[in-house]
Amino acid sequence: MSAPATAAKPAFRLTDSTLRDGSHAVAHQYTEQQAIDIVAGLDRAGVPVIEVSHGDGLGGSSFNYGFSGTDEMKLISRAVETAKQAKIACLLLPGIGVADDLKAVKDAGVQVARIATHCTEADIAEQHIGMAKELGMEAVGFLMMAHMTSPDELLRQALIMQESGADVVYCVDSAGALTTKTVTERIETLVGGLDVPVGLHAHENLSLSVANSLTALDHGALHIDACTGGAGAGAGNCPTEVFVAVCDRMGVATGVDTMTMVDVAEEVVRPAMNRPQMVDRAALILGYAGVYGSFMLHSERAAKRYGVSQAQILIELGKRGVVGGQEDMIIDVALELAANK
């Protein structure tokens, strides 16, 4: 806290995802001016990587995932033009985004391609990681819902990404269901088994995103994701400005100017948000049960229709390890709970 944090070599690389994962908090309605203002602020604070895409990655603007208010290519172009030192990153989920999207963002000046799959489906990312490398981009592998598989299986999946050419592999706690203990197990296993650096992407459902990110650093992670103001779906993501301030207070060099970051959160990002980020019942139960956010609405309907507890439905779905696309299981579980009442 005594010396400026920017003086020492950063202990990790920070990726701010306010303009990607944080866009869930504004239903993907960022304007070009907001993108410019947020990138300018983050860039000024010294954030080294800024992610910009639809909340569900390139090509996410759709009936299923919500239409973007402004075409993501426009937001990306404004970001690239605005950033003086920060690299711009994009997220791509194979199946939602396609190969041509990668080429388009490369041409627009994006330097980092983050390729995301469910934590047990890394093979789906092989082709896109390879393509990002061929395009001369940095390729980051992103293993989502990482609480749903064991540390050893997560490593096997991460190795697939590493072999495909990934320069970094992230453990992604999409449901905010990991605790300091389960983060430790996963990060230690990944760091021990990979040649490439490891990252953590934390959510706030159990109010542990800052602590989990610190824990990841303690166990060798070199990349951390965060969103300014904690912006994000439900409880939101690890709040960038808080994480930076805590690192600073603990003597962990961030490369980011804490007070500038705090001002960007308060004066630029928070006014752009539609609602405060909070760990309300829905968000907490998602983290506690360890299920997809997309199960929330379906389970609410099923709970009403069959007169059972939504929480119990979600907890049971979590126990069964139900994944996206298995929404029909929600009705099955609700019927079973109703029968057992």
Added chain:
Amino acid sequence: MSAPATAAKPAFRLTDSTLRDGSHAVAHQYTEQQAIDIVAGLDRAGVPVIEVSHGDGLGGSSFNYGFSGTDEMKLISRAVETAKQAKIACLLLPGIGVADDLKAVKDAGVQVARIATHCTEADIAEQHIGMAKELGMEAVGFLMMAHMTSPDELLRQALIMQESGADVVYCVDSAGALTTKTVTERIETLVGGLDVPVGLHAHENLSLSVANSLTALDHGALHIDACTGGAGAGAGNCPTEVFVAVCDRMGVATGVDTMTMVDVAEEVVRPAMNRPQMVDRAALILGYAGVYGSFMLHSERAAKRYGVSQAQILIELGKRGVVGGQEDMIIDVALELAANK
């Protein structure tokens, strides 16, 4: 998460302070009906101790600390009448509350007297702890702003409380400035040096209240404070329902029914709050600088008057270890910063 949390012997005793520290979030305007509803909910969930007083303790209703909307004795009486299993606790800061207040709440049915002083002024609590014991109450010592002194000095102060008769001594992170590392140092030192059990009272300014409370348990604390919905001044307190859910997920027995607790937060407490709890700039800077909340308004005025940064004023005050009552130092610091610009 598999077996009901209520089945195993709790690993710690939970004190919910929504109706005391949480009252800062509603400017001490709880109604009798709100007190009844909140106590009924917490009691039903299995919370063993519920604290009820003005936010600044017995007798706090005043021009200085804010007037209570409803006399605290009325709220306390409703709480005592409503609780079926929970004990009702009160907080007293010697100087704000007086000896007669202790007698009055004992007569009203309060079983736990929590006596609070600044972390280096335990001797001020001796008489009141002794009186609580004479009255046949459980006496809890409460060492506030515990980040401002060393673990060893905190232990010396805790020993004074223990010798005065305290049944429990709390490390109180009033500014939300402790991290998992500094919590560990303090709790380990207290647990190692005291004969009585140790507690932690955590705030959310650095977004670490849940993690710090878990850390305290890991290092031998047996008492944890929390407020439902995270209610409290600024960023608020450790959120009861989140902490209970995380404990449950980690296999730490709480004695509290998680889902009931989550419902009480969502349906009873949050609707009574005036504003969402969030780690905004003011709250974060208080935790980062480690200063009193009461410095906020004064430092804002001084920053404007002398054209310097409020954050820098607060950080400098934190470095100098300025305590409540030294508000004149704020102007001195502002003048120095202005001169050095």
